[in-house]
Amino acid sequence: MTVGVWLVGARGSVATTVAIGAAAIRSALVPAQGCVTELPGFPGTLPRIADLVFGGHDITDISLRKRAERLSESGVVPATLPAQLGRDLDAADAEIRPGGVPVARLIEDLVEFRERHGLSRIVVINVSSTEPPAVPRPEFGDLALLEAAGADILPSSSRYAYAAFRAGCGYVEFTPSPGPTLPALMELAARESVPYAGRDGKTGETLVKSALAPMFAGRALRVRSWSGLNLLGGGDGATLADPAARASKEISKDRAVPAVLGEEVEGRTHIDYVADLGEWKTAWDHVTFDGFLGTRMSLQFTWQGCDSALAAPLVLDLARLVARAHEKGRVGVLPDLGYFFKDPLGSGEHGLSTQYDRLRAFAGELA
Numbered sequence: 001m002t003v004g005v006w007l008v009g010a011r012g013s014v015a016t017t018v019a020i021g022a023a024a025i026r027s028a029l030v031p032a033q034g035c036v037t038e039l040p041g042f043p044g045t046l047p048r049i050a051d052l053v054f055g056g057h058d059i060t061d062i063s064l065r066k067r068a069e070r071l072s073e074s075g076v077v078p079a080t081l082p083a084q085l086g087r088d089l090d091a092a093d094a095e096i097r098p099g100g101v102p103v104a105r106l107i108e109d110l111v112e113f114r115e116r117h118g119l120s121r122i123v124v125i126n127v128s129s130t131e132p133p134a135v136p137r138p139e140f141g142d143l144a145l146l147e148a149a150g151a152d153i154l155p156s157s158s159r160y161a162y163a164a165f166r167a168g169c170g171y172v173e174f175t176p177s178p179g180p181t182l183p184a185l186m187e188l189a190a191r192e193s194v195p196y197a198g199r200d201g202k203t204g205e206t207l208v209k210s211a212l213a214p215m216f217a218g219r220a221l222r223v224r225s226w227s228g229l230n231l232l233g234g235g236d237g238a239t240l241a242d243p244a245a246r247a248s249k250e251i252s253k254d255r256a257v258p259a260v261l262g263e264e265v266e267g268r269t270h271i272d273y274v275a276d277l278g279e280w281k282t283a284w285d286h287v288t289f290d291g292f293l294g295t296r297m298s299l300q301f302t303w304q305g306c307d308s309a310l311a312a313p314l315v316l317d318l319a320r321l322v323a324r325a326h327e328k329g330r331v332g333v334l335p336d337l338g339y340f341f342k343d344p345l346g347s348g349e350h351g352l353s354t355q356y357d358r359l360r361a362f363a364g365e366l367a
Contacts, residue, residue: 001120003047003323004113005315006169008160009128010056010096013076013234013279014174016067017312018127019054020081023088026050029081034313036339036359037320043360044367046320047121055095055113057106057160058128064093074279076306099128103151106163114167121323124164124171125315126157129235131177132244133251134158143187154182161185165192170322173198173345174315176248180333181345189332195325197318197334200252200342203310205230205269205283205303210352212287212299213260222290226257227267229284233277236307241273252343256350279306314340324366336362 007015024030026049032038037046068082068089082089097109114122134155139145146154151162157177164171165180165188173179173196180189180196189196202210205228216223230253232240240246253269267286287299318340325334338344339355349355 001047001323001327002051002053002117003319004053004055004117004119004122005319006110006113006122006124006164007054007056007315008099008124008126008157009058010054011058011060011062011064011067012127012129013067013071013236013308014127014311014315015056015058016064016071017076017308018315019064019092020068020071020077020085020089021312022049022052022054022316023085024081026088027085029084030078032313032316034310035316036314037317037363043364044324046324046363049316049320052316052319053095053117053119054092055097057097057099057109059099064089064096071279071308076279076308100156103154103159103163103166106160107167110163110167110169121326122164122167122169123319123322123326124160124169125174125319126160126172126177126179127174127311127315128157128177129239130175130248131155131157132242133248134178134182140182140184143184143191146184158182158185161196162188165189165194165196168192168194170194170326171196172315172318172322174201174311174318176200176252176343186332193329193331195322195330195332195334196345197322197337198341198343198345200249201311201314202340202342203307203314204281204305205285206253206256206342207352208301208303209256209285210260210350210355213257214351214353216289217261223257223261223265224288224290225266226285226287228253228269228286230269230271230281231274231277231283232271232281232307233274234279234307237273237275237277237281240271246271255343259348259350279308281305281307321363321366328366334362
């Protein structure tokens with residue numbers, strides 16, 4: 001089946017890497033490195049990456065081709081790909097519509113995209129900048145109140161989730177933003193019989209945390225503190241320089257360790273913007289723990305990576321899984337996709353291995 005992937009923040013680094021990566025895989029120029037659903041023996045049959053059609057919303061007007069060239073200069077995208085795949089980028093770019101418009105227009109854009117390409121499903125994925133936590137309002141807790149007041153009162157990410165649900169599309173919140181988490185939107189997803197997943201893609205430091213924390217728990221080693229420092233460049237880092245936006249990110253990054261260990265531990269994650277890093281990020285973590293006889297020990301690790309290159313294959317995985325779940329009649333939150341997220345909706349499980357087992361079981365059920 002032909003599936004539409006509608007990216008909120010469609011001209012950003014992550015979305016551009018998704019678009020050029022899918023085109024490169026379709027043209028057999030690169031393997032599907034980093035795509036979990038392309039691992040040998042992964043269960044089920046999902047829509048092909050070659051059958052994905054891209055569009056989206058963005059508030060900027062820089063072309064995907066130009067953005068891809070900049071990513072190439074930064075070492076994120078292989079140097080030859082922007083020229084080789086220029087037509088693919090231009091085709092996706094032609095499907096990008098202005099963001100920040102009224103919800104009614106967002107819905108129309110999605111419906112027209114479906115009709116224009118004869119799409120069987122659309123999955124809307126938010127890969128835009130992180131928002132501050134939502135300020136509660138009575139309308140956010142009740143769908144009737146919200147629709148009486150008008151959906152344009154919603155936070156930006158939640159407006160896109162609302163538009164997706166009203167247009168009959170699945171939705172993925174890849175950022176820490178509120179998105180579909182407001183009770184009124186959960187009610188709307190159930191009414192429109194659409195699935196959604198999130199929140200905050202697990203691409204780097206938290207991925208390592210969710211693998212290491214179960215090791216300590218399983219070996220009966222008491223973690224006393226876990227502190228982290230994140231240095232980020234690029235647009236994401238610039239956004240997170242704002243204390244309100246940074247608070248959303250830090251909350252989601254700090255959930256995994258206490259959830260796995262079953263208790264709070266000293267320490268927290270700090271995020272600093274370093275413009276010179278560009279598209280790259282560095283995370284340093286320091287862990288102290290007790291072993292037998294109370295012997296004090298420590299572990300440190302450093303993670304350096306490119307967030308766009310880490311996130312893009314997961315976006316492709318999620319688009320295919322949510323489209324198949326929608327086809328199979330799954331409605332509401334998809335907790336089985338928690339493997340991909342720092343703050344998994346519908347699930348309190350944060351251990352990476354357990355999350356992966358649940359993901360594979362889910363993919364098998366969809367088959």
